[in-house]
Amino acid sequence: xxxxxxxVDFSAEDRTEWRAVNDGVMGGLxxxxxxxxxxxxxxxxxDLSLQNNGGFASARAMLGxxxxxxxxxxxxxxxxxxxxxxxxxxxxxxxxxxxxxxxxETRDREWLTVNIPFKRFLPTYxxxxxxxxxxxxxxxxxxxxxxxxxxxxGPFSLEVDxxxxxxxxxxxx
Numbered sequence: 241x242x243x244x245x246x247x248v249d250f251s252a253e254d255r256t257e258w259r260a261v262n263d264g265v266m267g268g269l270x271x272x273x274x275x276x277x278x279x280x281x282x283x284x285x286x287d288l289s290l291q292n293n294g295g296f297a298s299a300r301a302m303l304g305x306x307x308x309x310x311x312x313x314x315x316x317x318x319x320x321x322x323x324x325x326x327x328x329x330x331x332x333x334x335x336x337x338x339x340x341x342x343x344x345e346t347r348d349r350e351w352l353t354v355n356i357p358f359k360r361f362l363p364t365y366x367x368x369x370x371x372x373x374x375x376x377x378x379x380x381x382x383x384x385x386x387x388x389x390x391x392x393x394g395p396f397s398l399e400v401d402x403x404x405x406x407x408x409x410x411x412x413x
Contacts (some may be wrong), residue, residue, distance in 0.1 A: 247306070247404060249280070252280070260274070261300050272396075273285060284388075293389075302383055311403075323391075325343070329376060330385075331380040331382055340376040359375075
């Protein structure tokens with residue numbers, strides 16, 4: 241069994257760079273940031289707008305090529321606001337294209353550790369689930385995103401402690 245691999249932990253040593261990718265790329269008005277705290281967490285927050293056909297906010301990190309094929313899924317430790325977020329993976333360096341998403345729920349102001357098997361990541365393109373593309377290739381992970389697209393306008397906040405390859409209780413591929 242392989243020990244968990246930390247992908248992001250927001251500590252001072254973690255140099256992962258995040259950038260906002262919001263619905264403004266399509267004319268929407270949502271805003272978001274992901275900032276590091278002095279406590280070694282990251283806070284993804286902003287305001288989700290449905291105006292101008294908007295409705296999503298995200299923060300994206302380039303990971304370089306990561307082979308996660310020896311693992312069954314991801315673990316994310318979060319303190320949320322009761323909304324449903326998405327964890328997204330990409331297998332290329334392109335800005336647009338196929339992303340693989342898995343949703344996870346949060347509880348208002350409560351820390352949760354969420355395990356997401358790789359088999360739950362569905363291929364999507366601009367919000368639509370695709371049926372004519374291969375399943376996620378966990379041997380070629382290059383990008384990771386946190387997204388909110390729950391169709392509920394208003395402020396949001398998700399604090400993230402870490403994202404890792406998960407613990408042994410994550411179900412099979």
